[in-house]
Amino acid sequence: MWDAHCHVDDRRFEETREAVLERAWLSGVEGMIVAGVEPEGWARQRALALRERGRIVVTYGVHPWVVSRSGEREWRRMIGQLEGALRQGRQEGIAVGVGEIGMDHSRRVGEDSWVAQESAFREQLAIARALDWPVVLHGVQAHAQILSILRRDGIPASGGMVHAFSGSFEVAKSYTALGLSISFGGGVMQPQARKVRYAAKMLDAKWLLCETDAPDMLPAPLVGQMVWNEPANLRFVLAELAFLRGVTLQDLEAQTVENTKRLFSLCKSER
Numbered sequence: 001m002w003d004a005h006c007h008v009d010d011r012r013f014e015e016t017r018e019a020v021l022e023r024a025w026l027s028g029v030e031g032m033i034v035a036g037v038e039p040e041g042w043a044r045q046r047a048l049a050l051r052e053r054g055r056i057v058v059t060y061g062v063h064p065w066v067v068s069r070s071g072e073r074e075w076r077r078m079i080g081q082l083e084g085a086l087r088q089g090r091q092e093g094i095a096v097g098v099g100e101i102g103m104d105h106s107r108r109v110g111e112d113s114w115v116a117q118e119s120a121f122r123e124q125l126a127i128a129r130a131l132d133w134p135v136v137l138h139g140v141q142a143h144a145q146i147l148s149i150l151r152r153d154g155i156p157a158s159g160g161m162v163h164a165f166s167g168s169f170e171v172a173k174s175y176t177a178l179g180l181s182i183s184f185g186g187g188v189m190q191p192q193a194r195k196v197r198y199a200a201k202m203l204d205a206k207w208l209l210c211e212t213d214a215p216d217m218l219p220a221p222l223v224g225q226m227v228w229n230e231p232a233n234l235r236f237v238l239a240e241l242a243f244l245r246g247v248t249l250q251d252l253e254a255q256t257v258e259n260t261k262r263l264f265s266l267c268k269s270e271r
C-alpha cells in the first residue's frame with residue numbers, strides 16, 4: 001500500500017511519530033507521500049524523507065488554511081520560498097510534487113479569505129506548471145471555482161491529484177477530464193457519504209488513489225479507539241474501496257500503488 005496523502009510530520013505526532021511509522025510499515029504501507037502545508041513543516045518533512053529514503057517522499061506547498069489565517073505579506077513570503085524548496089527537494093531526490101494547494105469555502109475558513117486563497121492557489125499552480133510537477137489539490141466546497149481556475153490557467157502536463165475527495169461522481173469526472181487523479185480517504189467509510197461513495201464506486205480505476213490524510217480524517221469506525229488518524233489505518237480505507245467497487249483487496253492495492261507511482265514518477269526518483 002502507498003498512502004497517497006498524509007502528514008506524519010505534523011506536530012500532533014511529536015511524541016508518537018516513531019511508533020506511528022513503525023505501525024504503518026508493519027501494516028503493509030510501503031511508502032507515503034507527505035504533503036506540505038507551510039515552510040515550518042517543510043523542514044520536518046525533509047528530515048523525515050532524507051531519513052526514510054524510498055519510503056517517504058514529500059510535496060511542498062502553502063495550504064489554503066494557512067493562507068486564510070495569515071496576513072498577505074506572510075503568505076506571499078511563504079510562497080516566495082516555495083520554488084527554492086522544491087528545487088532543492090528535487091536535487092535531494094525527495095520532493096515529487098506541489099501541494100497541498102487549493103481553495104476551501106467551508107465554514108472552517110472565513111469568507112474574507114477567499115480572494116487571498118485564490119491568489120495563493122493560482123500563484124502556486126503557476127509554479128507547478130513552470131516546473132511541470134504534479135499538484136496536490138485541497139478542495140472543499142469550492143470545486144466549481146477550482147475547476148474554473150484549472151481550466152483557465154491550466155494544469156501541469158504531469159497532472160496531479162485531488163486529495164480527500166468530497167464531491168460527486170460528476171465533479172470527479174470533471175477533474176479526471178483535465179487529467180487529475182482522485183484520492184479517497186476515511187470519508188468513504190461514512191455510510192451517509194452517499195455521493196462520495198458512489199464516486200469511489202464508479203470512477204475509472206486508472207484515476208483512483210487512496211490516502212489517510214493522517215492525523216486528520218479518522219475513519220468513523222475508529223472514533224473512540226484512537227485520537228489521531230495514522231497511516232496504518234490505510235488498510236481500512238482500501239478495504240472499503242474494494243468492497244464498494246466489488247474487486248479484491250489485492251487487485252485494488254496493486255492498482256492504487258501503480259497509480260500513485262505513475263503520477264509521482266516514484267520509480268524514477270527511487271535510488
Ligand SMILES: [Zn+2]
Nearest residue numbers: 005035100213
Ligand atoms: Zn492534507
